[in-house]
Amino acid sequence: MDMDQLKRQAAARALEEVRDGMQLGLGTGSTAKHFVELLGERVAAGLKVIGVPTSEATRLDAVRCGVPLTTLDEIDHLDITIDGADEIDPELNLIKGGGGALLREKIVAAASDRMIVIADDTKWVPTLGQFPLPIEVIPFGLGATRRAIEKAFAECGVSGQMAVRKAKGGDRDGHVFVTDGGHWILDAKLGRIEDPARLAKALSVIPGVVEHGLFIGLANSAVLAGAEGIRVIERRKPKGD
Ligand SMILES: O=C[C@H](O)[C@H](O)[C@H](O)COP(=O)(O)O
Structure with missing residues (x-):
């Protein structure tokens, strides 16, 4: 099937x-x-x-x-x-x-x-993280938001590459993917998230982060x-x- x-x-x-x-x-x-x-x-x-x-x-x-x-x-x-x-x-x-x-x-x-x-x-999966974690962000001040996210990752014992999502197919193919709310998405390849609840809280308090893909x-x-x-x-x- x-x-x-x-x-x-x-x-x-x-x-x-x-x-x-x-x-x-x-x-x-x-x-x-x-x-x-x-x-x-x-x-x-x-x-x-x-x-x-x-x-x-x-x-x-x-x-x-x-x-x-x-x-x-x-x-x-x-x-x-x-x-x-x-x-x-x-x-x-x-x-x-x-x-x-x-x-x-x-x-x-x-x-x-x-x-x-x-x-x-x-x-x-036994542990979340193999799938890149989507983090929805405001384009303004993205550099500062990325640094704050990296700090949160380090505090929560995770690390990995982050990339701004690009649209695949359609009119915007290859351009920055824009969400229904007009924001961008950073996809974070973390591999393993041992404490997803802790990471969720740490990401939620970052000002440029609108929402993240951890549903706890x-x-x-x-x-x-x-x-x-x-x-x-x-x-x-x-x-x-
Ligand atoms: O933003 C998309 C959603 O969170 C989807 O529910 C998730 O990506 C799963 O999608 P699919 O059923 O296509 O694997």
Whole structure:
């Protein structure tokens, strides 16, 4: 079975958690896109839900699939957010932002009662860090922000190259990648992040850092699809710990 089929299977399993009347956070990326498409089929068959998209790409997908949308200004909470991830560790801490949507994804996940992560099982890792950590930054004063990030890395016992992300394909191919919020992304190749919660806190207090791709204590469960079938892993600690 190819990777895309596994992603769709994970999305289909997460869809079983969706009930009539729910308000849903809609993630971004190739796995979340399968969820939006499958949700669209259920909506066409009569399911009543409303979604908040985590990116312009997902907003367009949802419109194409007929999923009704709202915003976090119009509603005060979400029942479930269903989103993909770049890496998932056994505590259900995540690296996200490979597609550049980390800021809206984190706002939406934090406004949700539950977050279900959907992925093929290659995303499951014993320790986060092999996937470059996306850090969303303000272009102004980037040199100072980079130095502050390097200091935070050293304090947290990690190190590695950082590069400004470039767009791949489309009109901006080869130019600096710009997020939906108008910011840039630094991708940090850290290899191994022993204490992701500590690093997350250290990055969050740097003024030029808008957000980072470490999602700590936000995911409640992970649906992992692999050659052997689907595994659902529940978070052991209560949300927010
Ligand atoms: O910014 C993008 C998101 O965090 C995605 O959820 C993540 O990159 C996983 O994407 P995919 O399902 O395409 O591997």
